[in-house]
Amino acid sequence: MRKKVDFLVIGSGIAGLSFALKVADFGKVLVISKTKINETNTAYAQGGIASVMYEPDNFDKHINDTMVAGDFLSNPDAVKMVVENGPEQIKQLIEWGTEFDKKDKSHYDLHKEGGHSEFRILHHLDNTGFEIQRALIEKAKQHENIELSENLYAVDIITQHHLGEITYRWRSDVECYGAYVLNEETQKVDTILAKITMMATGGIGNIYQTTTNPTIATGDGIAMVYRAKGIIENMEFVQFHPTSLYNPKERPSFLITEAMRGYGALLRRRDGALFMEKYDERGCLAPRDIVARAIDNEMKNTGDEFVYLDVTHKNAEETRNHFPTIYNKCLELGVDITKDMIPVVPAAHYLCGGIKVDLTGRSSIINLYAAGECSSTGLHGANRLASNSLLEGIVYADKASKDAIEKIQDIKFNTKIPSWNDEGTSHNEEMVLITQTNKEVEQILSNYVGIVRSNLRLKRALDRLELIYRETESLFDDSIVTQELCELRNKINVGYLIIRMAMKRKESKGLHYTLDQNKLRTKL
Structure with missing residues (x-):
């Protein structure tokens, strides 16, 4: 099947749905979810969303807290933009129907979390993300230009590579034309052409054995963009939530x-x-x-x-x-x-790196935006400040929507895109190859690339993962596409990126903590 939409949104959390709502008056929007629309990282966010609301809090305090938590690796421009746009976007969430807890009729009940110097966390009991997700879904369903589709799994984004051109990571003219999407009902790969594509696929937690992320968090968006020669950065900064x-x-x-x-x-x-x-x-x-x-x-x-x-x-x-x-x-x-x-x-719990984007949410691939956890905006630096992630998602979705609206009329559909080619492939009868390899990947990342790392551990992880990568790519080339096989492939890609970027960083910084720095041995 072939389908054309103005805006394709891959992912249905706070970043994806808020982007959809903001562009829907300017074209047809298709939001796809690999499972159910409400099964997102957003829905699992308990604590809340950070924003300056009342004195004695102010923007400078929130900016400083963010920079300190990020070990001063955060982009000051991104931090300033997110913090200063926070109150406006909170107001938007409330107008869309989100109900935050109040202390009285005119004041919200604000929490304080680790790394924050003031009380600034808006919340809904202890299931804030679930409440935000509920409100966004209800609002999106009311818009006639938004189509919400479940059980559609994005296999790859479409670029010049699929037209037979050779693309390189340093090329500045790589374009996104939409995505190849596996339909769970038909088990066929559909071609979805889009003028603008928003990547909002969430996190990578399930490359580890223990994670707070839902099972859908397998790094799909990051892996797709990496294979399409997009720029990925800061993957070494994986945040572990202290208390699960x-x-x-x-x-x-x-x-x-x-x-x-x-x-x-x-x-x-x-x-x-x-x-x-x-x-x-x-x-x-x-x-x-x-x-x-x-x-x-x-x-x-x-x-x-x-x-x-x-x-x-x-x-x-x-x-x-x-x-x-x-x-x-x-x-x-x-x-x-x-x-x-x-x-x-x-x-x-959370990845601070991902698809590199600018202050408008543009990735290095033309007409491809990214927002939410799959993106690397520069806000989090080497470590995310608690409850800044939901805020980042909605602020960058807002910036991306404004940029995309300005561009949409000048973009034409690429009608030369071929259908998905699975000639010569067959059904994989050896499901154990996928399930066992999945366990191996999770064990490698957990044992060697976890909270504390070393050069020796990283080298061992890379050696083990390279063998698994070759085996899995061979299996993918010979097999009819399944979600399980694609997720495994993506987890391997993401694991590789984390290891390689961790090996390149020759210092302990934020979430990247290495035993090969003597000063840190004495600290612990």
């Missing part, structure tokens, strides 16, 4: 929001001892990279499989009211958080 619920049988890991530490929860070893003060003067409210490394070090030193998050000293009724989702989830496992400490472990 320890439950080895469950995937994804259930997130215990950072807002709980802002509320007053304390981190303790299994013997009950507090430990964060010896790592950072901010204690339990230190930025995520510091807290995750501290927990990782304590677990390695003690041999324990988890540490505790203790909120038992807080008012029980207030705790239940603030964190009903977490309370009920833990209760299912026999843990009453008002009386019992919560067992927690770090888990892969």
Whole structure:
């Protein structure tokens, strides 16, 4: 099947849907989701969305907090733009139907999280992302120019490469003409031609064994753009959330929001001892990279499989009211958080790098934009400040929409695009090849490219992954396309990028922490 749309949006989280809503008055929009429209990284975001709302907070404070958390690797222009556009975009979310918790009729109830100097986190109980996702979906369904399509998996974006031209990463004239998309119902690869394509595919968490990300987060957008010779950057900066619920049988890991530490929860070893003060003067409210490394070090030193998050000293009724989702989830496992400490472990949570974009969301490929976690905007630098991600997604979607609207009338469809070619391929009967290789990839990344790294670990990871890459590419060339095979291929691409960029960075910076720096051995 061939289809033409003005705007193709790959991904249905806050970045994808807000972009769709803002361009829908200027052309036909198709939003595709690899599973269900509401199954996104956005929907799993518990804590909230950061924005300057009231005094004594101000833009300079938010900018400084972001720069400090990012280990001063953030792009100051991107930080300033996101922070200063925050209140306007929050207002837009509210106008679209998002309901944030209020302290009274005229003031929102703001949380404070690690790395923030003021209370500036808007939230909806402890399931803010779910509330934002709900409001955006309802609003998108009301627009006649927006088509929401589920169970459509983007295999590759279409460029000159598919016309027989050779493209290079340094070329500045590579263009995007849409995408080849696998239809789960027909099991055929459709051709979707688009004047503008927005990549909003979310994160990469499932390349690791333990992650807070939904199973859909396999780095698809980043891998597609990399194969299309787009520029990818800062992949070494993978953020591990310090506190996911320890439950080895469950995937994804259930997130215990950072807002709980802002509320007053304390981190303790299994013997009950507090430990964060010896790592950072901010204690339990230190930025995520510091807290995750501290927990990782304590677990390695003690041999324990988890540490505790203790909120038992807080008012029980207030705790239940603030964190009903977490309370009920833990209760299912026999843990009453008002009386019992919560067992927690770090888990892969967020990627600070990705598809390189400018301040308008443009990637290095013409007519291809990226927003949300799959993009590298420069906001996060070497480490993301808590609750800045949802804000980044909607601000960059806004900037990209304005840029795309200006361009759309001057773009023509490329009608020379061939249909997907699967000649000579056959159904893969050896599903075990995919499932087993998936486990190997996750083990390699978790064991060698996790919270703490070294040159030796990275070299070993690269050697192992290169063998798997050759085997998987051979399997892909001979097989009829399936989502499972494509996801595996993408996870390998993303793993390779993380390893290579980690090997190039000869310093410990933010989330990239290497044992080969003597100064860091003494710190831990």
